[in-house]
Amino acid sequence: MDETTPHDMDATFQQNLGPHMYQYDQIDQRIIDERVAQYADQVRRRLSGELSEEEFRPLRLQNGLYVQRHAYMHRIAIPYGNLRSDQMRVLATIAREHDRGYGHFSTRTNIQFNWVELEETPEILRKLASVQMHAIQTSGNCIRNITADQFAGIAPDEEVDPRLWAEILRQWSTFHPEFAWLPRKFKVAVCGSAEDRAAVQIHDLGVYLKKNAQGEVVASILAGGGLGRTPIIGAVIKEDLPWQHLLTYCEAVLRVYNRYGRRDNIYKARIKILVKALSPEKFAKQVEEEWVHLKYSPSTLMQEEVERVSKFFAPPAYEKLADTDASYEKHLIENKAFARWVERNVRPHKVPGYASVTLSLKSPGIAPGDATDKQMDDVADIADKFSFGEIRVSHEQNLILANVKKHDLFAVWERAKATGFASSNIGLLTDIISCPGGDFCSLANAKSIPIAQAIQERFNDADYVYDLGDLSINISGCMNACGHHHVGNIGVLGVDKDGSEWYQVTLGGEQSSGATGAHLGKVIGPSFSAHEILDVVTSVIDIFVEQRMEGERFIETFNRVGIAPFKERVYASRQAQAHA
Structure with missing residues (x-):
């Protein structure tokens, strides 16, 4: 594939965008356009009655269309969380013209539209194709959207930019005929920094990138991670894999899974069950045996291919700036609210004079991850003016402006306030990760959004929340764990109990903990009713405040004192209320 200007991008936008994001060539565009036409005919036949719902179901799922509790839900792929401003504007248009004026950004960096009409979905895909987007492989038992670090290419602790390798994996996995009908869905995450911001260890297949002593890119491959009803941390099955063999080794992993993964029980079909049943060592041995036949196959990566794709991720046209800016420093001193926002929402950048900004999608009263059509348009405008027209979506359901001059941070903050995305709560208690839950999802046992x-609402004192420090709350409406509750410091899981909504609470989970990796939370005890759960969370916070030592984060206090004091307080309060 060569670099060819996409058919719906004008030359001015192309020039302003620069080469720092992947762009379709004519072959890519033709494939996507043909898929849209194919799907449009499938919808026509379904609406006319030529196709039954049973016949149509696999066809719609191949294009990201689900039947939810109240309406169709359309899930759109955002590869490794990267968006251009023109793509964000099209998402805003879809929200405005085909939904109820908003979209939901998920923990897999996709966007979901919850109220679409079947007959309008071909037009949605046409609009997406006009800006090089699609909904392919956002559903079904296939390789799903590849995810990566939202600060890829800009983080000071990064050793290898994962976007290049995530894009290579995306191109290899899209329409891969051998892996279109796997035993179950298959999720991949890639990270190349010291801090794992992509939750690599809880994916079916994880890739940690680094450089060896010779300065060559190598990978550690993990397999068998995942949450759901059987949460498991992935195991390293290959160390120091040369970059040339990234695809061949991943192909060997998938072949072993495709051959031996269970198909008789949907709840035991994920690769984590196979790896656990065999043991990581035996699974790795089978992969090595399969890899012998693939190691020097056509999937072996060549330098020319890596160079071709890497051109799309060349840095934007950074200005040569001093690392400090007088006006920025002045605003920090004079404006306490701005200084707090910078502390929580602004991160260092590898280029002097620049920073990255996280726009919080966690405003009070709004479902976590939701954005209106106007907000999406506003973010696109802000990105064009201040961040080279680029937006990132994070695993935590927030949006990122990757390349903002420090000089412009105050102006970006003011624009973010006007847009409703300036909550200074990144990493704090109110930066809640949540699935849509029972309000939308037909699989959910309980609602997630009202709990969030x-x-x-209860913790609406910004100073109090700020003083609590880093503290993650993750909420899932069912055992599928789309809210990643197992790795929240406080995890809340919706469970069904005699037809009523109840919630199980876990404590001590972590997405990443440096050298020790991710940790799964521990169940505190029997579940709680919907009217109890808010008081339970409050009691947990109270115990933390009482037990913490100076400067401790919640997870540090929990690891030091254990689960017992939390459990004792929560159930004592419950018993006292029962006798009141």
Whole structure:
């Protein structure tokens, strides 16, 4: 594939964008356009009655269309969380013209539209194709959207930019005929920094990138991670894999899974069950045996291919700036609210004079991850003016401006306030990760959004939340764990109990903990009713405040004192209320 200007991008936008994001060539565009036409005919036949719902189901799922509790939900792929401003504007248009004026950014960096009409979905895909987007492989038992670090290419602790390798994996896995009908869905995450911001260890297949002593890119491959009803941390099955063999080794992993993964029980079909049943060592041995036949196959990466794709991720046209800026420093001193926002929402950048900004999608009263059509348009405008027209979506359901001059941070903050995305809560208690839950999802046992909103409303004292420090709350409406509750410091899981909504609470989970990796939370005890859960979270916070030592984060206090004091307080309070 060569660098050819996409058919719906004008020359001015192309020039302003620069080469720092992947762009379709004519072959890519033709494939996507043909898929849209194919799907449009499938919808026509379904609406006319030529196709039954049973016949149509696999066809719609191949294009990201689900039947939810109240309507169709359309899930759109955002590869490794990267968006151009023109793509964000098209998402805003879809929200405005085909939904109820908003979209939901998920923990897999996709966007979901929850209220679409079947007959309008071909037009949605046409609009997406006009800006090089699609909904392919956002559903079904296939390789799903590849995810990566939202600060890829800009983080000071990064050793290898994962976007290049995530894009290579995306191109290899899209329409891969051998892996279109796997035993179950398959999720991949890639990271190349010291801090794992991509939750690599809880994916079916994880890739940690680094450089060896010779300065060559090598990878550690993990397999068998995942959450759901059987949460498991992935195991390293290959160290120091040369970059040339990234695809061949991943292909060997998938072949072993495709051959031996269970197909008789949907709850035991994920690769984590196979790896656990065999043991990571035996699974790795089978992969090595399969890899012998693939190691020097056509999937072996060549330098020319890596160079071709890497051109799309060349840095934007950074200016040569001093690392300090007088006006920025002045605003920090004079404006306490701005200084707090910088502390929580602004991160260092590898280029002097620049920073990255996280726009919080966790405002009080709003479902975590939701953005209106106007907000999406506003973010696109801000990105064009201040961040080379680029937006990132994070695993935590927030948006990122990757390349902002320090001189412009105050102006970006003011624009973010006007847009509703300036909550200074990144990493704090109110930066809640949540799935859509029972309000939308037909699989959910309980609602997630009202619980998240109730927590945000109760803890609406910004100073108090700020003083609590880093503390993650993750909420899932069912055992599928789309809210990643197992790795939240406080995890909340919706469970069904005699037809009522109840919630199980876990404590001590972590997405990443430096050298020790991710940790799964521990169940505190029997579940709680919907009217109890807010008080339970409050009691947990109270115990933390009482037990913490100076400067401790919640997870550090929990690891030091254990689960017992939390459990004792929560159930004592419950018993006292029962006798009141």
